[in-house]
Amino acid sequence: MKAEIISIGTELLTGKVVNSNAAFISNELTSLGIDVCSQVTVGSYTQDIIASLKKSEERGELIILIGGLGPSEDDITKQTLSSYLETDLILHKETEERIITYHKNSELKMPENNQLQALILAGSTPLKNDTGIAVGMILTKGSHQYVLLPGPADEFRPMVKNYLKEELIKRFIDTQVFESRKLRFFGITEAELVERIGEDINKYEQVVVTINSCEEEVTVKINVRADTRKEAENYIDEIQMKVLNKLNSYFFGYGEKKLTDVVKDLLLERSLTITAAESLTGGAFMSAITSGESAGSIFEGGVVAYSEDKKHQVLNINQETIDEFGVVSKQCAVEMAENARRIFDADIGIGLTGVAGPGSLEGQIPGTVFIGLSYKGEDTNVQRFHFDYRRNKNRKLAVLNALDMVRHFILNLPTKNDAKCDKNL
Amino acid sequence: MKAEIISIGTELLTGKVVNSNAAFISNELTSLGIDVCSQVTVGSYTQDIIASLKKSEERGELIILIGGLGPSEDDITKQTLSSYLETDLILHKETEERIITYHKNSELKMPENNQLQALILAGSTPLKNDTGIAVGMILTKGSHQYVLLPGPADEFRPMVKNYLKEELIKRFIDTQVFESRKLRFFGITEAELVERIGEDINKYEQVVVTINSCEEEVTVKINVRADTRKEAENYIDEIQMKVLNKLNSYFFGYGEKKLTDVVKDLLLERSLTITAAESLTGGAFMSAITSGESAGSIFEGGVVAYSEDKKHQVLNINQETIDEFGVVSKQCAVEMAENARRIFDADIGIGLTGVAGPGSLEGQIPGTVFIGLSYKGEDTNVQRFHFDYRRNKNRKLAVLNALDMVRHFILNLPTKNDAKCDKNL
Structure with missing residues (x-):
């Protein structure tokens, strides 16, 4: 089965909007074993849409049109396809009721031409829109299938994920x-x-x-x-x-659950609290930890100690440690983790110190990072990393590796035997 | 003048990569007054590329082909255009020398087929690639202009910005x-x-x-x-x-300088240091401040005090303030800003407290945020905001509005008369 994607919209042709819809649906179709032959973007002009349809029909059986289902004057996708396929547009009662209810609930005035959004091609199967007004649809005509989808990504994506895929599987992959x-x-x-x-x-x-x-x-x-x-x-x-x-x-x-969320949920499940003393990451680790709803149950606070002075004055890092080993050291990361844990009275303390770059620090090259993990009653775990030469990439990798250390610690997993992680400090 | 964009690459058709190049160049062409009629994406197949070329030539005079200039077997754009236009590929000496030098400097082995990347269409003007190997080009043939550009965004963008635009202006907008x-x-x-x-x-x-x-x-x-x-x-x-x-x-x-960078540079220029006490933003403000290279000159450290206890214990917010006004209050934001400034010995102290959401806090709805700005010897400035119901949007807006308050303070600008900012607390 071969698919063709036609995106319709002037905002795409002026570069105002990046066409991420095309990539999204291509990825979904590919995972169903459907080949995408070409993606075309045209403006809202009848003759351009028809020219693309003709071209696409030569190459594929599944023709997907994205955009132009709204109530504006330049939303002409349905109308164009209706006259091109000589198929009437008929009112879809369920959608009309949904539009009326929607406007009643939101106290918005219903525009006169809004009924337009409840029209579907005769003989088509409507695709529900859970996050907007415009209804999608799929129509079989001759040897082709025509799919119409709304342009806004927050309507487009759920419709593809929740309704179109199911319909395609039913129609083409139905015995399996x-x-x-x-x-x-x-x-x-x-x-x-x-x-x-x-x-x-x-x-x-x-x-x-x-x-x-x-x-x-x-x-x-x-x-x-x-x-x-x-x-x-x-x-x-x-x-x-x-x-x-x-x-x-x-x-x-x-699934879709990222490392940060996995670690936050692990902390929640085990009723563990966490804190951090951050240097090179400047607050980014704590910002990740507090990004979710239940942050208050796992985090009470922490400190950013960027300068050497503040590491000593606010975080109570021993001046001797700094003088003897430097702030970019295993010893400093250990003290940062332990002191943060004590000051903020948490179960787990993380210490992050290193060279974000682009310059070197204390003779250490950019990308050199030490992460300490302190837990009450146990020896503090510390790892050394060599990341990259780019400042922001180093900061990001430091945060993610700290999160991954927390995951390994909670699940009692062996430390990764990774080339980037040098355990012989 | 009408332009047609043809992107070539299987990774686009499987949705693995989002076609941001098409949006980027469309935006640049639009700003030059050149209309983009359509954007097409096809795989690396000779017949598909030729079919697109034929279609595009009917609609536009400027045909832009993106991708397929590399040394791989499926990089066939130049070869296809060469046979389609019956125009030879010839060696571009300057590019060949650049490739040899590049490999010498990087100690990489030069692949045998790498000379391929130094071939250009006879009669074309080469477009320099400052960030990669493949050379771009522009060729006039009959009434059409054909432009070939590399696919990787970090080569594509500089080539468009620094060389193609200039060439287009010279050729088509030359009297102006x-x-x-x-x-x-x-x-x-x-x-x-x-x-x-x-x-x-x-x-x-x-x-x-x-x-x-x-x-x-x-x-x-x-x-x-x-x-x-x-x-x-x-x-x-x-x-x-x-x-x-x-x-x-x-x-x-x-230009391209974002608010965060504008504020960091203002602090640098005026030799001012900054600190913060963050609650709802959880470290995101300090993470923004430390994102640039010279962070050490403007920032020594700060504190994240997320829980009520830690606001009191670590940040020394008066328990009476918390009991009387709550942590989501003008008074708490003021004390947070002032205490952070004292503890971290900075010129400017920022206090951020509020309800990120999705739940309410102390009877205040999500999006209620107080930001305090303390400066030595002056009354502390505090503003109240009502943002959104979404947690991450609220956190982002709190950080950006705090940065904007710093900008207004340093430049001595009047406080914005904004509906979202309620000065009658």
Whole structure:
């Protein structure tokens, strides 16, 4: 099955808006085993849309049109397709009622042309819009399927995820079930990961594995088609086992939950509180910890001690430690973690010190970072890292590695045997 | 002049990469007064590229091809265009030398097929690549101009900005000069801004004004074509004056410099140090302050006091203040700012307290935020804000408004008369 994507909107052609919808749906279609042949973006002009439709029909069977379903004058996608396919637009009662209710609840005045948004192509199946007004739809005509979707990303994405995918599976993958699972990794690059598991995952015919990376986390999504749900899950379990056999120490969770959230939930579940003394990260670790709703249950406060003086005066780091080992040292990271934990009376104390860059500090090159983890009644754990030469990347990696140290500590996992982490300080 | 953009790459069709290049160049072309008619994305297949070329030639004169200039087997853009236009590929000596030097300096082995990247279409003008190997080019053939650009964004963007634009201006806008200026605003939404200045900016024929917003900042870019540089600048000055007449209190700078950087540079220039006591923002304000290279000159440290206990114990907020007014109060923000300034011995102290949400706190609704600014020997300034119901948006807006308060304080500007800022506490 081949798909063609047509995005409609002047704001895309002037570069005001980046077309992230096209990437989003392409990714979803690819995971269903549907090939995307081309993506086209045109303005809201009848003749341009029709020219694209003609071209796309030559190449693919599934034609996806995005945008132009709103109530404005230049929203002409439905009308254009209606006259092009010689198919009437008819009122979809359920959507009309939803629009009326929506305006009643929000005390907004309903514009006269708003009924337009409740029109669907005769014979099409409507796709629900849980986050907006415009209804989507899918229509079979001849050998082609036409899909119409709204342009705003916050309406587009849920409609694709929750309704379109299901409809496509029902129509084209109907004799089979479709299952997928996303595994999340930290501490390994996408390229390294591909190199280490590539051979294991490329030999199944009914499996598509998509690997992506975003903000230092790498995801492996296993997409399987099979005759039964049980069979699909067996495939997924088998592949997951092969992947984790090689990469278990980097694996931290499933789905859309990022490392920060995994660690915050672990702290919540175990009723542990955390604090930090931050130098190079300047508050970014605590900002991550407090980003979620229940921050008050795991965090009471912490300190940013950026200068040498304040490390000594406010955080009570021994002047002898600083004089003998420097602030970029294992010893300083240990004291920072321990003192923060005492001052803020927390279960876990994190100390972050290092050279963010671009310059060196105390003869240490940018990217040299020490992270200490103190827990009541136990020896303080400390690790040395060598990251990158870029300041902001170093700060980000320091925060994420500190979070990962917390995860390893809580779950009692062995420290990662990672080239970047040098345990012989 | 009409332009067509063809992006080439399988990673775009699988949704692995979002096509931000298309938006970037469309924005640049629009600001030059060149209309983009369509954007197409195809895979690295000769017949697909040729089909797109044919279609694009029907619609536009300027055909821009992005991607497929590398040394891999599926990099076929140059070769395809060469055979399609019946134009030879010839070796560009300067690029070849640059590739050899590049590999010598980096101690990398030069791959055999790397000379491929030094080939250009006969008769084309090469476009320099300052951040990579592949050379770009522009070729006139019949009534069309063909532009070839590399796909990686960090090579693509500088090439467009520094070389392609100049070449296009020289070729098509050559009798006129082209000037532009970007103004940056904070504290106003894009929609409000358009409403307030729309009439003033839409009546000049040789002026294109593009308005955008990103991360709570709004930019107004004034693009002018004129006979002389002086005339262009006069236009820009005139429009800027009209815009600033209405929006001066929101204006904070020019070009690509964001509010955070403007404030950090102001602190550096005036040799002022800053500290903060943060509650709802959890360290995000200090993280912003320390994001730049010279952080050590303006910041020594600060404290995150998230819980009521730690506000009292670590930050010495009077228990009476908390009992009488609560932690979400003008009085608490004032004490936080003042105590942080004293503890960390800084010129300016910022206190941030409020309700990030989603729940209420002390009977105050989410989005209620108090920001205090203390300066030695002066009365502490405090402002109350009502932002949003979303936690992360509230945290972000609190940080940016605190930065904006610092800017207003340093430049001795009147406090903004903003609906969102309620001075009658």
